[in-house]
Amino acid sequence: MRVFSGVQPTGNIHIGNYLGALRQFVELQAEHACIYCIVDLHAITVPKDATRLRENILDVAALYMAVGVDPKKSIIFVQSDVPGHAELAWILMCNTYTGELSRMTQFKEKSRGNESAPAGLFTYPVLMAADILLYDADIVPVGSDQRQHIEICRDIAIRVNNRHGKVFVVPDGRFLKEGARIMSLDNPTAKMSKSAENPLSRISLLDDAAKIRKSIMKSTTDSDGIIRFDPENKPGVSNLLNICSAFSGLPIPDIEKKYEGVGYGAFKKELAELTVDALTPIRARYDEIRRSEALREALADGAERANEIAVRTMARVRDFFGLGAKR
Numbered sequence: 178m179r180v181f182s183g184v185q186p187t188g189n190i191h192i193g194n195y196l197g198a199l200r201q202f203v204e205l206q207a208e209h210a211c212i213y214c215i216v217d218l219h220a221i222t223v224p225k226d227a228t229r230l231r232e233n234i235l236d237v238a239a240l241y242m243a244v245g246v247d248p249k250k251s252i253i254f255v256q257s258d259v260p261g262h263a264e265l266a267w268i269l270m271c272n273t274y275t276g277e278l279s280r281m282t283q284f285k286e287k288s289r290g291n292e293s294a295p296a297g298l299f300t301y302p303v304l305m306a307a308d309i310l311l312y313d314a315d316i317v318p319v320g321s322d323q324r325q326h327i328e329i330c331r332d333i334a335i336r337v338n339n340r341h342g343k344v345f346v347v348p349d350g351r352f353l354k355e356g357a358r359i360m361s362l363d364n365p366t367a368k369m370s371k372s373a374e375n376p377l378s379r380i381s382l383l384d385d386a387a388k389i390r391k392s393i394m395k396s397t398t399d400s401d402g403i404i405r406f407d408p409e410n411k412p413g414v415s416n417l418l419n420i421c422s423a424f425s426g427l428p429i430p431d432i433e434k435k436y437e438g439v440g441y442g443a444f445k446k447e448l449a450e451l452t453v454d455a456l457t458p459i460r461a462r463y464d465e466i467r468r469s470e471a472l473r474e475a476l477a478d479g480a481e482r483a484n485e486i487a488v489r490t491m492a493r494v495r496d497f498f499g500l501g502a503k504r
C-alpha cells in the first residue's frame with residue numbers, strides 16, 4: 178500500500194500535532210511505502226514572507242526526521258520541488274465544478290465572502306487532490322478536519338476515470354485517531370493550537386525545559402483537588418491525564434490510582450519532568466539534523482524519488498487526455 182500525506186510548513190508544531198499525527202506517520206512507515214510532502218504551494222494561499230517560509234520548510238522537515246520519519250524508508254520532499262503537482266492541479270481543475278468548491282467549509286471560513294480572497298484559496302482542494310493522485314496513493318492519513326478534502330479528491334478521481342478510463346487510483350482517507358486530542362493548557366475546552374496567542378497554552382516540540390515546566394505548572398485545572406478523568410466536568414485535569422498517559426504509556430486508570438490523594442502541584446511537577454524527558458531527545462536530534470547537510474541531502478533525494486513517480490503518472494495522464502505532441 179502506498180501512503181501519502183501533506184503537511185503545512187508552519188512553526189509551533191506542538192505535542193497535539195505530535196501525538197495526533199506525527200507519531201502515527203512514524204508507525205505507518207513500518208508497514209507501508211510512505212510519502213510525506215511539505216506543501217509549500219498550499220502555504221502561499223495565505224501571503225508568506227519568503228525567508229520565513231524557506232526556514233519553516235526546513236524546520237518541519239528536520240522535525241519529521243527528529244521524531245523518527247526515516248528518509249531512507251520514506252520519501253520526504255517539498256511539493257514545489259516536483260513540478261507535476263501544479264501541472265496535474267490544472268488538469269484536475271478542468272474536471273472540478275465551481276459549485277463543489279464553493280461548498281468547501283474551509284474555503285467558506287477562510288474567505289468569508291471576501292472578494293479579494295485569492296483564487297488559490299478556492300482551488301486549494303484541487304491542488305491537494307493532485308498531490309494525492311500524482312502518487313497513486315491508496316491511503317491518506319489526515320486529521321478529521323480534512324474529511325471534505327479527501328471526499329472531493331475521490332469524487333474528482335472517479336469522475337476522470339468515468340470519462341477517460343482507469344487514470345487514477347481512488348484513495349481512502351485514514352482519519353487519525355482523535356483519542357489523544359490534546360487541549361489547550363490555559364483553556365482546556367479548546368484544542369491546543371499552533372496559532373493561539375498565549376505560548377503557555379501549548380507545548381511546542383522545540384520548547385526548552387523551563388518553558389515546558391512553566392506551561393504545565395500554570396495550566397488551568399479546577400478547585401476540587403481530585404485527580405480523576407472526567408473531560409466534561411474536569412477538562413483541565415483530564416487533559417493533563419491524557420498527556421501523562423500518552424508520554425508514559427500507562428493507561429489513565431493506573432495514573433489515577435498512582436496519584437490518589439496527591440495534590441495538583443505534585444502531579445504537575447512529575448508530569449512536567451515526564452514531558453521534558455520525552456521531548457529532550459527530540460530537540461537534541463532536531464538541533465543536529467537542522468544544522469546538518471544530511472537534511473538538504475534527504476530533501477534532494479526525496480524530491481528525486483518523488484519526481485520519478487510523478488513523471489510516470491503525468492505521462493499516463495497526458496496520454497489519457499490527449500495532451501501534447503510527444504507520446
Ligand code: AMP
Pocket residue numbers: 185193194195196197198319320321353357358359360368369370371
Ligand atoms: P494542524 O495544526 O491543523 O496543521 O494539525 C496537523 C494535524 O495534527 C491534524 O490533522 C491533527 O491530526 C493533529 N492535531 C492538531 N492539533 C491537535 C490537537 N490539539 N490534538 C491532537 N491532534 C492534533
Ligand code: TRP
Pocket residue numbers: 181182183184185216219304305308309317318319323326
Ligand atoms: N490540507 C492539508 C492540511 O491542511 C495538507 C495537505 C496538502 C495534504 N496536500 C495534502 C494532506 C495531501 C494530505 C494529502 O492539513
